[in-house]
Amino acid sequence: MNRIPSLLAGQLRSFTLHASQKHLIMAQRRKQFPFDEFEPEWQKHWDEQKTFSVPNPGDPGFDASKPKYYVLDMFPYPSGSGLHVGHPEGYTATDIITRYKRMNGFNVLHPMGWDAFGLPAEQHAIKTGEHPRINTENNINNFRRQLKSLGFAYDWEREVNTTDPGYVKWTQWIFLQLYNSYFCEEENKAKPIRELEEKGLSREEIDDRRLAYVAETPVNWSPDLGTVLANEEVEEWRAKGHTVERRPLRQWMLRITAYAQRLIDELEGLEWPTGIKLLQTNWIGRSDGAEVAFTIDGEKVTVFTTRPDTLFGATYMVLAPEHPLVDQITTDEQKDAVEDYKRTCAGKSDLERTELAKEKSGVFTGGYAINPVNDEKIPVWIADYVMMSYGTGAIMAVPAHDDRDNEFANKFEIPIIEVVEAPEGNEDACFTGNGTAINSGFLDGLSTPEAKAKISEWLQENGLGQKTINYKLRDWLFSRQRYWGEPFPIVWRDGNHEAIPESELPLLAPELEDYQPTGTPEPLLSKATDWVNLGDGVTRETNTMPQWGGSCWYYLRYCDAQNPDAPIGTEAEEYWMAKNGNPGGVDLYVGGTEHAVLHLLYARFWHKVLFDLGHVSTPEPFQKLVNQGLIMGEDGQKMSKSRGNVVNPDEVVDLYGADSLRLYEMFMGPLEQVKPWSMKGVEGVFRFLARVWRLVMDTDQEGVWELSEKLAEANPTKGTNKVVHATIRKVGDDIDSMSFNTAISQMMVCTNELTKLEQIPVSSVVTLLHLLNPFAPHLTEELNAKLAAAFDSVKNEDLAGQEWPAFDEACLIEDEIEIVLQVNGKVRDKMFIANDAPKEEVEKQAMESERVQSFIEGLTVRKIIVVPGRLVNIVAN
RNA sequence: GCCGACAUGGCGGAAUUGGUAGACGCAACGGACUUAAAAUCCGUUGAUCUUUUGAUCGUGCGGGUUCGAUUCCCGCUGUCGGUACCA
Numbered sequence: 001m002n003r004i005p006s007l008l009a010g011q012l013r014s015f016t017l018h019a020s021q022k023h024l025i026m027a028q029r030r031k032q033f034p035f036d037e038f039e040p041e042w043q044k045h046w047d048e049q050k051t052f053s054v055p056n057p058g059d060p061g062f063d064a065s066k067p068k069y070y071v072l073d074m075f076p077y078p079s080g081s082g083l084h085v086g087h088p089e090g091y092t093a094t095d096i097i098t099r100y101k102r103m104n105g106f107n108v109l110h111p112m113g114w115d116a117f118g119l120p121a122e123q124h125a126i127k128t129g130e131h132p133r134i135n136t137e138n139n140i141n142n143f144r145r146q147l148k149s150l151g152f153a154y155d156w157e158r159e160v161n162t163t164d165p166g167y168v169k170w171t172q173w174i175f176l177q178l179y180n181s182y183f184c185e186e187e188n189k190a191k192p193i194r195e196l197e198e199k200g201l202s203r204e205e206i207d208d209r210r211l212a213y214v215a216e217t218p219v220n221w222s223p224d225l226g227t228v229l230a231n232e233e234v235e236e237w238r239a240k241g242h243t244v245e246r247r248p249l250r251q252w253m254l255r256i257t258a259y260a261q262r263l264i265d266e267l268e269g270l271e272w273p274t275g276i277k278l279l280q281t282n283w284i285g286r287s288d289g290a291e292v293a294f295t296i297d298g299e300k301v302t303v304f305t306t307r308p309d310t311l312f313g314a315t316y317m318v319l320a321p322e323h324p325l326v327d328q329i330t331t332d333e334q335k336d337a338v339e340d341y342k343r344t345c346a347g348k349s350d351l352e353r354t355e356l357a358k359e360k361s362g363v364f365t366g367g368y369a370i371n372p373v374n375d376e377k378i379p380v381w382i383a384d385y386v387m388m389s390y391g392t393g394a395i396m397a398v399p400a401h402d403d404r405d406n407e408f409a410n411k412f413e414i415p416i417i418e419v420v421e422a423p424e425g426n427e428d429a430c431f432t433g434n435g436t437a438i439n440s441g442f443l444d445g446l447s448t449p450e451a452k453a454k455i456s457e458w459l460q461e462n463g464l465g466q467k468t469i470n471y472k473l474r475d476w477l478f479s480r481q482r483y484w485g486e487p488f489p490i491v492w493r494d495g496n497h498e499a500i501p502e503s504e505l506p507l508l509a510p511e512l513e514d515y516q517p518t519g520t521p522e523p524l525l526s527k528a529t530d531w532v533n534l535g536d537g538v539t540r541e542t543n544t545m546p547q548w549g550g551s552c553w554y555y556l557r558y559c560d561a562q563n564p565d566a567p568i569g570t571e572a573e574e575y576w577m578a579k580n581g582n583p584g585g586v587d588l589y590v591g592g593t594e595h596a597v598l599h600l601l602y603a604r605f606w607h608k609v610l611f612d613l614g615h616v617s618t619p620e621p622f623q624k625l626v627n628q629g630l631i632m633g634e635d636g637q638k639m640s641k642s643r644g645n646v647v648n649p650d651e652v653v654d655l656y657g658a659d660s661l662r663l664y665e666m667f668m669g670p671l672e673q674v675k676p677w678s679m680k681g682v683e684g685v686f687r688f689l690a691r692v693w694r695l696v697m698d699t700d701q702e703g704v705w706e707l708s709e710k711l712a713e714a715n716p717t718k719g720t721n722k723v724v725h726a727t728i729r730k731v732g733d734d735i736d737s738m739s740f741n742t743a744i745s746q747m748m749v750c751t752n753e754l755t756k757l758e759q760i761p762v763s764s765v766v767t768l769l770h771l772l773n774p775f776a777p778h779l780t781e782e783l784n785a786k787l788a789a790a791f792d793s794v795k796n797e798d799l800a801g802q803e804w805p806a807f808d809e810a811c812l813i814e815d816e817i818e819i820v821l822q823v824n825g826k827v828r829d830k831m832f833i834a835n836d837a838p839k840e841e842v843e844k845q846a847m848e849s850e851r852v853q854s855f856i857e858g859l860t861v862r863k864i865i866v867v868p869g870r871l872v873n874i875v876a877n
Numbered sequence: 878g879c880c881g882a883c884a885u886g887g888c889g890g891a892a893u894u895g896g897u898a899g900a901c902g903c904a905a906c907g908g909a910c911u912u913a914a915a916a917u918c919c920g921u922u923g924a925u926c927u928u929u930u931g932a933u934c935g936u937g938c939g940g941g942u943u944c945g946a947u948u949c950c951c952g953c954u955g956u957c958g959g960u961a962c963c964a
Binding site: 285396593597748 | 963
């Protein structure tokens with residue numbers, strides 16, 4: 001028995017509790033307050049009463065007079081290992097906001113769902129031969145149970161599952177919107193493809209402009225995963241040990257590049273962390289430069305450069321090894337070397353090319369190009385540090401002012417000509433910044449920006465080039481060869497693709513006899529020959545969509561989850577996704593940083609297309625974004641099974657209750673910050689909740705809980721009111737700024753004060769319960785119900801439906817305040833003085849302080865600074 | 878390499894617009910209650926010096942602005958995250 005404390009500390013850390021030990025601990029916990037009895041009851045109550053269901057406009061019970069607030073969590077992938085403690089971190093934060101906003105008179109939309117397509121379910125199917133739906137559903141049931149055991153205020157009637165036929169239907173429908181649209185450059189928006197048909201464009205011309213199009217491109221193919229991957233995904237799967245290689249394949253692409261500029265510009269009005277905005281901006285990677293035409297054997301070759309001002313310093317040219325001109329310009333003497341080099345490059349993926357980037361490599365083609373500014377003949381090389389997929393696949397190399405060119409020129413002994421003079425004091429071997437043009441003919445003496453402008457003008461006038469903008473962002477590779485994803489609503493007829501009629505949606509994948517990968521890039525669905533072949537040579541598209549498809553628009557579906565006629569009804573969309581003066585529809589979106597680029601960029605892209613086509617009313621999906629920080633293991637390392645430092649939320653709920661888990665995760669530190677788990681910390685907040693419990697409840701001689709005799713329907717004293725009202729103010733402010741940790745510490749202060757009282761005013765306790773309710777809903781509802789049963793002054797109604805307490809400024813004003821007395825900036829004394837004492841009086845009293853006197857003795861007072869209500873600083877020397 | 882964030886007691890972390898550094902919690906120590914323990918309650922706890930009153934130092938390091946800097950500016954160091962030949 002007496003080994004309990006060490007047993008607690010030790011066993012909880014490793015999480016291999018024997019049933020008997022757990023029972024022992026449970027017995028101890030129960031003594032403090034019976035969370036295990038009342039928590040499930042309140043969860044059942046909320047479920048049965050549908051406490052947190054919110055009606056849509058037009059539904060019975062909808063209150064149009066209330067403003068809306070849409071709080072969104074990043075929905076989880078329901079993995080087999082269940083909830084991780086990282087999930088409840090963000091989910092508790094949004095839950096607090098939800099409950100708080102409800103109490104402040106908002107209609108709050110706070111839904112949950114499942115991002116349920118995905119590779120693990122398919123791999124399970126490969127192993128067992130069982131349809132992935134079965135495993136997916138089991139996992140979802142487990143996740144739902146876990147979330148409900150934490151008492152989250154979700155509107156479960158709006159639950160969404162991306163694999164439901166009723167959801168797949170609309171994901172496919174949105175794909176068809178993309179398929180049937182093109183990007184109009186003049187109006188900078190998507191428009192229906194019909195317009196192009198009306199203009200009489202040919203089929204090929206139209207297909208070339210669709211937002212969803214087919215292209216034969218080099219893709220990232222993973223043989224062991226049996227699928228291709230988006231550029232953005234490659235790194236992740238490689239890190240997990242899968243091989244990814246480059247090979248050309250016919251694939252569906254989404255024209256996200258058309259939106260590159262809007263995706264940058266329209267970040268502006270969003271309340272997102274600046275880091276995330278920057279990440280997206282960098283990912284899109286706009287760079288402003290110029291295209292310049294060089295000539296090789298009378299043939300024009302265009303290069304892209306951001307530094308046209310250094311044109312006079314170009315001493316060689318580099319083409320990407322895949323550049324179409326390479327064969328043409330290669331001389332006979334160089335042919336073998338060039339062919340050789342091309343072959344080595346072709347075998348490497350983009351990634352390998354960059355990974356092995358330590359040392360520059362390249363081969364001279366034997367050809368020469370003419371520099372248009374000075375008619376100099378410069379050698380043309382091929383090198384893998386130039387990518388065919390960016391810019392024009394050709395560069396002018398200025399080794400004096402570009403690090404890469406510099407390294408290359410040094411290695412191959414190519415001349416280096418300085419054309420920009422660095423500002424004084426700069427000692428860089430290769431100066432890449434802004435300076436003054438030299439050795440540059442008509443540009444000499446100009447600053448870099450001036451030189452850029454002048455040369456651009458000159459190039460334009462002479463028909464040799466123009467200003468150009470390039471983006472790093474590539475079109476989005478949208479097809480996968482998996483089974484467990486949305487099939488494309490597309491058929492092939494005579495080598496052309498066409499959409500299937502909307503009436504045939506959803507198009508569901510047929511059951512397969514086995515889910516083994518084909519071992520080739522041939523998609524898994526091609527095994528279902530009956531399904532694929534529609535007769536008359538018409539066949540179905542056998543690729544499926546990536547997991548991102550479903551997660552790109554789930555926040556819209558929540559608004560109108562059951563709608564059979566549209567992805568989202570107009571009225572529901574206009575209410576929940578309303579502008580309210582902001583570009584984004586969802587008021588608050590909380591989730592991890594891992595989605596900073598991919599999901600958030602893809603979702604913004606889809607949303608913009610839907611906006612352009614008139615299906616949604618805001619240009620942006622998410623107004624405010626908050627990233628919760630990672631929760632590390634107790635050892636400060638990332639939680640992982642192999643390290644054995646994973647904390648299972650179920651265990652914590654078992655031992656300390658849902659409220660303790662919720663409260664602890666919020667008390668750990670600022671939401672956005674990375675922080676380590678501490679089981680002792682959980683015990684700390686657990687003790688706090690026990691103290692709140694004991695404010696209301698006490699045990700009689702038999703150890704049975706009964707209402708505390710200290711409670712009284714008495715008026716709180718001034719001191720009690722002060723702390724209670726200070727707490728009302730701070731908790732409200734802190735929830736608004738999402739500083740949950742400090743809100744909790746203030747409630748701890750308040751509880752400690754109330755605990756000290758001989759007679760505890762019921763009204764003060766009830767106020768505290770209101771404030772604590774969003775954080776610890778079970779305990780507070782339970783205590784409130786007990787108080788309501790005993791005292792007439794306590795409203796017999798769920799706290800969840802009550803109003804947030806208002807604070808009274810008058811309670812916070814004090815007659816006397818403490819003033820700090822400093823001499824030369826050092827605190828020497830403190831004094832109490834009337835709140836409204838005039839400055840002169842404060843100064844006078846400060847000078848009368850004996851301690852102050854002793855420190856200024858023998859010195860001349862130069863200055864006295866009085867900060868009202870805070871301090872007096874006497875400057876003397 | 879580049880971009881970003883961060884740096885405060887033994888630990889997690891507080892600190893309005895520059896104004897008492899260390900709130901709240903953990904851990905530790907002491908006390909009350911108890912046959913004993915647990916639980917609970919009360920107290921101490923940044924460092925150094927001092928018998929006490931108290932003094933000096935202290936927010937990664939070095940400088941600056943200021944009556945006053947954890948907060949603002951300049952220059953470093955370290956940690957974490959992202960990204961990588963994008964011309």
